Amino acid sequence: MAKIVFGMNLSLDGYVDHQEFAPDPALFRHWIEQVRGLTGSVYGRRVYEVMRYWDEDHPEWTPELRDFAAAWRGQPKWVVSQSLKSVGPNATLVADEVEAVVRGLKEELAGEISVSGPELAGSLTELGLIDEYRLYFHPVVLGRGTPFFAGRRPPLRLVASDRMGEDAIRLTYVPV
DSSP: OEEEEEEEEEETTSEEOTTTOOOOHHHHHHHHHHHHTOSEEEEEHHHHHHHGGGGSOOTTOOHHHHHHHHHHHHSOEEEEOSSOSOOOTTEEEEOSOHHHHHHHHHHHOOEEEEEEOHHHHHHHHHTTOOOEEEEEEESOOOSSSEESSOSOOOOEEEEEEEEETTTEEEEEEEEO
């Protein structure tokens, strides 16, 4: 049985934003290894559209950026969207029956499946499908944006805390 995990970088005040801050080299290396080890990922439309950047090589990329792109391209992706009509390579569009699809992935696969997108994670939280939350806090205060917990805040129990790179800390929680 697969474990469904929601984890993202976020500001100290709880907002996610890929444009406002970035991981340092050590944390980026962690993300490369994290993505490389996934069974797959379930994406909401907005985050998937941001991540499509990794589908095509860019000449200015460093070796680390190329490693991340290779890891991202190699994993299966399920994209939850009512508005998209198609998705890129190694991706499956999930337009309806989201609960059944995610439950099926959880039952049929082994390993870890990442959830990407706060709104999608909020929906899956309501359905009791998230097994673990990983909050990667950065020393930034945004004061606005998309909150990590976009829906109901689930009752959680802290199971781990880790320093990640120079500036970030990861807090890992499970539902109680």
